Amino acid sequence: MSNFVLNDCINRRVDTNMSLSERVKTLTPSSTLAISALATELKNQGHDVIGLGVGEPDFNTPDYIIDAAKTAMDEGKTKYTASGGIPELKKAIAKKLKLDNDLEYSTDEIIVTSGAKHGLYALFQTILNPEDEVIIPGPYWVSYPEQVKLAGGKPIIIETVENNHFKVTPEQLEAVITDKTKAIIINSPSNPTGMMYDKEELEKIGEICLKHGILIISDEIYEKLIYTDEEHISMAQISDALKALTIVINGVSKTYAMTGWRIGFAAGPKEIIKAMTSHASQSTSNPTSIAQYAALAAYESDSNSVTEMNKIFSNRLELFYDLIKDIPGITCLKPKGAFYLFPNVKEAATKGGFATVDDWVSALLEEEKVAIVPGSGFGSPNNVRLSYAASEDLLKEAAKRIRRFVENHSS
Numbered sequence: 178m179s180n181f182v183l184n185d186c187i188n189r190r191v192d193t194n195m196s197l198s199e200r201v202k203t204l205t206p207s208s209t210l211a212i213s214a215l216a217t218e219l220k221n222q223g224h225d226v227i228g229l230g231v232g233e234p235d236f237n238t239p240d241y242i243i244d245a246a247k248t249a250m251d252e253g254k255t256k257y258t259a260s261g262g263i264p265e266l267k268k269a270i271a272k273k274l275k276l277d278n279d280l281e282y283s284t285d286e287i288i289v290t291s292g293a294k295h296g297l298y299a300l301f302q303t304i305l306n307p308e309d310e311v312i313i314p315g316p317y318w319v320s321y322p323e324q325v326k327l328a329g330g331k332p333i334i335i336e337t338v339e340n341n342h343f344k345v346t347p348e349q350l351e352a353v354i355t356d357k358t359k360a361i362i363i364n365s366p367s368n369p370t371g372m373m374y375d376k377e378e379l380e381k382i383g384e385i386c387l388k389h390g391i392l393i394i395s396d397e398i399y400e401k402l403i404y405t406d407e408e409h410i411s412m413a414q415i416s417d418a419l420k421a422l423t424i425v426i427n428g429v430s431k432t433y434a435m436t437g438w439r440i441g442f443a444a445g446p447k448e449i450i451k452a453m454t455s456h457a458s459q460s461t462s463n464p465t466s467i468a469q470y471a472a473l474a475a476y477e478s479d480s481n482s483v484t485e486m487n488k489i490f491s492n493r494l495e496l497f498y499d500l501i502k503d504i505p506g507i508t509c510l511k512p513k514g515a516f517y518l519f520p521n522v523k524e525a526a527t528k529g530g531f532a533t534v535d536d537w538v539s540a541l542l543e544e545e546k547v548a549i550v551p552g553s554g555f556g557s558p559n560n561v562r563l564s565y566a567a568s569e570d571l572l573k574e575a576a577k578r579i580r581r582f583v584e585n586h587s588s
């Protein structure tokens with residue numbers, strides 16, 4: 178390159194920070210993914226780290242699903258697909274919704290997305306105008322508020338209380354509704370709390386949504402990971418009127434140990450799904466073709482592998498919950514679903530002289546090499562999230578280290 182050209186480039190070099198959009202400058206990166214990345218980095222450096230930050234099953238994707246993907250590749254199913262997903266998969270999802278949830282959806286009311294996360298992202302992009310408000314009961318999954326903001330909307334957080342099992346009450350909901358309210362997110366079973374809404378609770382929330390014409394985003398990604406006799410209920414099941422306001426979000430990530438395949442779906446009113454599909458046509462084009470065939474095999478299979486995984490998670494919950502809840506300064510509600518404990522550790526942190534629970538979490542990682550996620554990212558700064566998607570031996574060892582850490586810091 179001649180000096181003249183080089184100098185010209187240097188002179189015209191833009192300040193890369195200045196060139197970032199306001200949108201991304203205020204974006205908070207996912208704390209759960211950050212802690213997983215840090216745990217992996219420490220492990221790679223040779224540290225004996227136990228990573229309980231991760232939000233994914235530790236099982237491998239079942240073989241029959243992997244085989245279906247291999248067959249799809251062998252058969253040349255490696256091209257673009259319809260933006261909203263292959264028709265066979267949409268049909269299988271409609272069948273799943275009928276069998277599992279007693280919900281009737283036609284295939285033009287379903288879109289296959291690149292993970293449930295992308296389904297939510299595309300949905301917010303599709304329904305939100307600037308300043309539209311989305312009600313998010315907290316503790317919430319870390320991505321909800323950020324995705325709402327990315328779409329120009331305003332997250333309105335309702336702080337729920339432990340005494341009410343971290344569930345939003347009708348009174349709390351009524352109190353925050355304005356003429357800008359567009360939607361509410363209901364995540365049951367919940368990440369991070371593992372709590373579930375029953376039919377009566379959904380009816381009361383639904384009634385308010387109907388009165389004010391508020392859309393309901395029902396994130397049901399943990400529907401198959403429930404460890405009590407309670408049944409998962411979708412808001413869309415409560416009545417036809419509520420179904421017309423609800424967008425169901427779900428996918429294969431958690432149920433079939435398929436987090437890396439990136440397949441989710443949204444089911445809801447035709448107009449919204451059609452607009453989401455147009456959005457996909459200009460953003461992703463389509464979810465990965467091979468992964469769609471794998472998801473098809475998952476939905477068309479009998480549910481043996483799901484039942485087996487569920488049993489293992491249930492045993493781990495019993496084990497880990499008993500070990501954690503008895504540590505001094507830690508209190509914990511017993512979750513009903515998902516694969517997380519969400520204990521309150523404020524007393525342990527304060528007794529240990531830590532200014533915040535975030536500091537307590539950092540010290541736990543530094544001293545005992547246990548990686549967990551601070552509750553602040555979930556809107557609950559006194560809590561921490563511990564994933565029990567790990568072997569029983571690792572969970573026992575993690576609980577031992579956490580207890581030792583608390584005892585070493587109780588002045």
Ligand SMILES: Cc1ncc(COP(=O)(O)O)c(C=O)c1O
Nearest residue numbers: 232292293294318368428430441
């Ligand atoms: C509550 C909740 N919704 C959605 C998702 C996204 O799942 P997916 O892997 O399908 O994008 C997650 C993943 O952690 C989650 O916890």
